Amino acid sequence: MTMVLVFAGLVSGQGVQPYPKAITDRLIHQKSPMRPRPVNTVFKDPDFGSLMVRVTDATTNYKLPDTFLRTEASGKANEWSADGHKFYVMGSGGQILVFGFDPSTMKRTYLPGAKPGQGRLVPLGAAPTFSFTDPDLIYGTSAPLVISRYHFSTGVRSTVIDTTSCGTRPALIKSPDVGSDADVSLSASDNRISISEGGPPGGKHMFVVVYDKQLGCRWYNTETGEIGGEWGPSGTVAIPDRFFVTHVYLSRNGRYIQIPRGAGFSVWDVPTLNVTSCKKGSGLECAGYSVLGYKSFVNGPGVIDDMQMAKRPLSNLAQITQLIYPLLPPHHWGQSQQFTWSNVDAKDSVPVCGSTYSYDGDPTIDQPFAGEVFCVETDGLASTVWRFAHNRATYIPRYFQTQPLGSVSRDGRFLLFTSNWDAQLGIGSDGKPRSDVFIVKLE
DSSP: OOOEEEEOSOTTOOSOOSOTTSBOOOSOOOOOOOOOOOBTOOEEOTTTOOEEEEOOOTTSOTTSTTSOEEOOSSSOSOOBOTTSSEEEEEETTSOEEEEEEETTTTEEEOOTTSOTTOOEEOSSOSSOEEOSSOTTEEEEEEETTEEEEEETTTTEEEEEEEGGGSOOSSOOOOBTTBOBOSOOEEOTTSOEEEEEESSSTTSOBOEEEEEETTTEEEEEETTTTEEEESSSOOEEOSSOOOOOBSOOEEOTTSSEEEEEETTEEEEEETTSSOEEEEOTTSSSOOOSOEEEOSSEEEEOOOSSOTTOOEEEETTOTTEEEESSOOOOSSOOOSEEEEEEOTTOOTTSOSOEEEEEEETTOOOOOOSTTTTEEEEEOOSSSOOOEEEEEEOOOOOOTTOGGGSOOEEEOTTSSEEEEEEOTTTTSOBOTTSSBOOEEEEEEOO
16 A cells, blocks of 8 residues: 555644634643542643543442542543443443533532442443443443443343354354453444454454344454355455454444554454555554544554654545644654544544553653643644643553543543542552542533
């Protein structure tokens, strides 16, 4: 493939104004010292002016008190209900605790079935995803090789599909050495669901399974290259790549599967036998954390600068639009990006949001966008970065929960993120750094 570069509009213009109160300059904004506020106390970020609220503390996980809480790790799960009135956080033991949320007050509330002051414990595995259409519904896993859903109104968990019935080759058979990824992924209509399976718990899966509620199962064996199922053509992929997978993610239109592979990724066009690879060294800017829209892919390749963000169609990985342009020298390094796009529209044109943090754990603010929560224009009309807050996450290597991983609400008005608040939350009863979950209002 030959890379085709497209640049967004001039930095001085703005195509849309979804966040009129946000700062949009590209200057360095130093971080004011600040103690962590109590839960459910709304406060202003002192440097950017956005409203924020802390929604967890050391007492929140009543199953494992005084341990860390965090958001989902990939940014691709939908942690907010379709109406924005529920969100979940994850406990250090994998507990899924769901709270109500009042957008008018930014206050955490409690759901029926939960004791006062507690989140509702949902019987699903780590990293479930809320329905994009039904605020009463959340999808996840409850056992290996089984995709489940849970209704809040009834408190009932039910099976969507037992994937041992999907006709994979070789057959999926339940055993201690055969597991599935907990990170199920949904299309915007909830009609398609994806999961990776077949290997030992924790990774090295060889099956990508897509379940369509009308058509049935379709699968891709990444170890053999074979594709089959109850719909679409069967056969072997043209590319020679054979590999194992840990996670897979479904585009919002349900057509594409992104398969992360180290410093690159592959894309399966699900109704076909077509698999395309974006590899390190290909010149296609494949590396970095990423997120999916309906039919587009956004990543932070880190070729020009740490704040470089590239958008491309999943149908043409070489057609790259640079979202932040120009990135003027001196170029900056030392910050990692994470993205979330649960607010995405069918045109892939609403802002993609994210956070940055020092991958060395350095709390110094010595470059624009360091340690922040932000959103970036994606409609191609301009190159606007809306800046909302310092996330105050000091990364402590080895401890994933100290990264400011985020999840934006469906309407794009609130962003849930993890922070150890400049390492002020201390060490938990399990000997690990504590982190909590915060919400920032995007306006």
